[in-house]
Amino acid sequence: MGPDKEIAFVLDGSGSIGPEDFESAKDFIYNVMKKLWERCVNCKFAIVQYGNIVRTELSLTEKNDAREALEKVKNIQQILSYTITASAINHVLEHVFVPEKGSREDSKKMIIVLTDRRIFLDPMNLTAVLNSPKMQNVVRFAIGNTTTGDPGTEIAFVLDGSGSTEPEDFEKAKDLISKVMKKCKFAVVQYGNIITELSLLENNDKKKALEKVKDIQQIKQHTITASAINHVLEHVFVAENGSREDSKKIIIVLTDGRIFLDPMNLTTVLNSPKMHNILRFATGIGPYENHRENSNNNDKSSEEYEDSE
Known part of the structure; x- marks a missing residue:
């Protein structure tokens, strides 16, 4: 099963956040x-x-009852x-x-800050906190209403x-994408053949972008995961x-x-210099465990993808 993954959302509830944006941030977390x-x-x-x-609204110990x-x-x-x-963040x-x-201690840790990126009357220094020894090996990024010129998250x-x-x-995977694509710049690449279904340039109209995701039609054909990831490096980012x-x-990666009949090697793509500083995750769709059990280890045209990042 591997180590636990611990994700801490840091939610900006200050006076600079409008009520609608605060509720939207809660919806995102939910x-x-x-x-x-x-x-x-x-x-x-x-x-x-x-x-x-600063208030802890939900602790790591409260995972046993997901509904609650x-x-x-x-x-x-x-x-x-x-x-x-x-x-x-220091909290x-x-x-x-x-x-x-x-x-x-051995869990993978991530901090996701949902904020408008303003800081006001904070007794602590942000740079000092981010450079704290306790921040070592903690992945962090910010999501929210970015100020002009802020590079943001893609x-x-x-x-x-x-x-x-x-x-x-496939429809469940599309639904997952739609649920979370509200706070950053997003792109969607589908593969069977490889198609950029939504580019980073199409994020100005969120309603239209969400409609494009809903309207994605499944390609079928081969499972060329490595080629699709490489497409992101070469043509999206x-x-x-x-x-x-x-x-x-x-x-x-959903x-x-x-992987089946992929002309590219997954390990080679993941170790590409262009992958440097890109955070990556894989989340399973469908009966993943059945696929793993039924795969033919002697079939060199087929391999499993399980990214531990």
């Missing part, structure tokens, strides 16, 4: 937690909100007042990612539309298609775990 819990049995979540105080945890997300009330982002390091609060979904993915699972060199980049 949908991410719900969808990941359906596929990731060893994922644990925490939520820390901040305004003029999700209800707690819905019921979070905005704190308002100051914007003490650095103090909130995660000091009071969330600690053994007595359910954290494991997320490319790589969607397995090959013949090995059942139509129902490039300046001419709306990518910024200084942005944080994430690739999320796949049943199989």
Whole structure:
């Protein structure tokens, strides 16, 4: 099963966040937690909100009852007042990612800050917190209403539309994409053949972008996962298609775990220099365990994809 994955959401509830945006951020957290819990049995979540105080809204120890945890997300009330982002992130390091609060030393840890990126009357220095020894090996990125010139975060979904993915699972994967593509710049690449279904340039009209995701038709054909990931590196995360060199980049592969008749080698693609500093995840769709059990280890045209990043 591998080590636990611990994800701490740091939610800006200060006075600079409008009520509608605050509810939208809660919806984002709710949908991410719900969808990941359906596929990731060893994922644990925490939520820390901040305004003029810092408050743990959900701890890592509350994962046993998913329904109750999700209800707690819905019921979070905005704190308002100051914007003490650095103090909130430090709170995660000091009071969330600690053994007595359910954290494991060997777990993979991530901090996701949902903020408008303003800081006001924070007693702590953000740079000092981010450079703290306790931040070592903690992956972090910010999502939210970016200020002008902020590089932001770019997320490319790589969607397995090959013949090995059942139509129902394909629709579920599209639904997952739609649920989370509200706070960043997104691209969607489908493969059977490879098609960029949504580019980073098409994010200005979110309603239209969401409609494009809903209307994606499954390609079928071969399972060329490595080629699809390489397509993101060569044709999505490039300046001419709306990518910024200084942005944080994430690739999320939604796949049943199989690779079939791919002309490219997955290990080679993942070790490409262009993959440097790109955070990547794989999430399973369909009966992934059955595919793994039934795969023919002697068939060199077929291989499993299981990215541990």
